[in-house]
Amino acid sequence: MQKHAVKLSVFCGVSVDGFLARPDHALDFLHTGEQVPHGFEEFYGSVDVVVIGRKTFEVVLTFEKWFYGKKPVVVLSSRALDFSSVKGGVVEQMSGAPAEIVGLLKARGFKHAYIDGGVTIQRFLAAGLIDRLVITRVPVLIGEGIPLFGAVPRDIRLRHVATRAYEGGLVQSEYEVGATLPMSGSPIPDAE
Amino acid sequence: MQKHAVKLSVFCGVSVDGFLARPDHALDFLHTGEQVPHGFEEFYGSVDVVVIGRKTFEVVLTFEKWFYGKKPVVVLSSRALDFSSVKGGVVEQMSGAPAEIVGLLKARGFKHAYIDGGVTIQRFLAAGLIDRLVITRVPVLIGEGIPLFGAVPRDIRLRHVATRAYEGGLVQSEYEVGATLPMSGSPIPDAE
Numbered sequence: 001m002q003k004h005a006v007k008l009s010v011f012c013g014v015s016v017d018g019f020l021a022r023p024d025h026a027l028d029f030l031h032t033g034e035q036v037p038h039g040f041e042e043f044y045g046s047v048d049v050v051v052i053g054r055k056t057f058e059v060v061l062t063f064e065k066w067f068y069g070k071k072p073v074v075v076l077s078s079r080a081l082d083f084s085s086v087k088g089g090v091v092e093q094m095s096g097a098p099a100e101i102v103g104l105l106k107a108r109g110f111k112h113a114y115i116d117g118g119v120t121i122q123r124f125l126a127a128g129l130i131d132r133l134v135i136t137r138v139p140v141l142i143g144e145g146i147p148l149f150g151a152v153p154r155d156i157r158l159r160h161v162a163t164r165a166y167e168g169g170l171v172q173s174e175y176e177v178g179a180t181l182p183m184s185g186s187p188i189p190d191a192e
Numbered sequence: 193m194q195k196h197a198v199k200l201s202v203f204c205g206v207s208v209d210g211f212l213a214r215p216d217h218a219l220d221f222l223h224t225g226e227q228v229p230h231g232f233e234e235f236y237g238s239v240d241v242v243v244i245g246r247k248t249f250e251v252v253l254t255f256e257k258w259f260y261g262k263k264p265v266v267v268l269s270s271r272a273l274d275f276s277s278v279k280g281g282v283v284e285q286m287s288g289a290p291a292e293i294v295g296l297l298k299a300r301g302f303k304h305a306y307i308d309g310g311v312t313i314q315r316f317l318a319a320g321l322i323d324r325l326v327i328t329r330v331p332v333l334i335g336e337g338i339p340l341f342g343a344v345p346r347d348i349r350l351r352h353v354a355t356r357a358y359e360g361g362l363v364q365s366e367y368e369v370g371a372t373l374p375m376s377g378s379p380i381p382d383a384e
Binding site for chain 2: 016017018029032033125135137139140141142143144148149150151152153155156157158159160162163165169170171173175
């Protein structure tokens, strides 16, 4: 049973010490070791919308080519954004709390959203709205940067689905996330 | 080729978001999910000395029983420690920079040290003195606590040795650490 009709997934690469990017947003360290296909294309083919924050949007704009192709991209921001430099992409803006965003995505008929970017992932995780987490760990410690994880209002139990190790040292773990997952050892609390 | 005659290993459990313990040092979350043997006994049997910091020592003192059995334990601290409450254990104190500690361990004839505790692990990693890192990730996010990793003076390249997934959701990755490992894509710098 899903909590909502839109599935929300995270698929990201991090250093072994948990960083999505360096402090200046550089991603060079993700190429540590041999690069091998590790399922991103398949994952990307399965989503019908990408949800990112303003910061990720600004970083992506610095890339040579629009990263997301023709896939609809939602940029979360409460302030006005300039989409004029997005060449060939399909971009729109939304704002609101994660639950509101999920409602908007659902109303638009989206079925599977790719949630990306540090702040955005953290907000949706903290709100208990992420369904699936696929973390690919790159064999390097970088010491500082933009962390994948942040504060959570309470423990979030994960269910391990699968882990795959690749030539070159990438290790990818897939988890289901959900407040409804049983906490081992925790009795079901009485209604208060 | 080893950098030194004493091998230094880390073998630890962390939440998926990278914490060794909660802010109050509680370890309850490590028991999330089913508990299955994941190699600690075998690892512990292979070390001939345990090296911990003062904080870990103080936490271990609160345990019902001396955790380290008859294994020699070195507690790192520059201030006087009271070992009177250690019942049945073999404890001594050392102080100094990680490289000095390695020299002392080597002089004592130790061959394989188990480096434990957040600050201590971070200091030895930053000094480039850890040989092997075995991280067992417990399927839960706790959001805050004592992190396994900290600042490093430069990127530390890891070599993935093996990853094992266990019933109940534990995922254990083993890495070799070493400044001498080749950095893919980084040419060997000229002498300055």
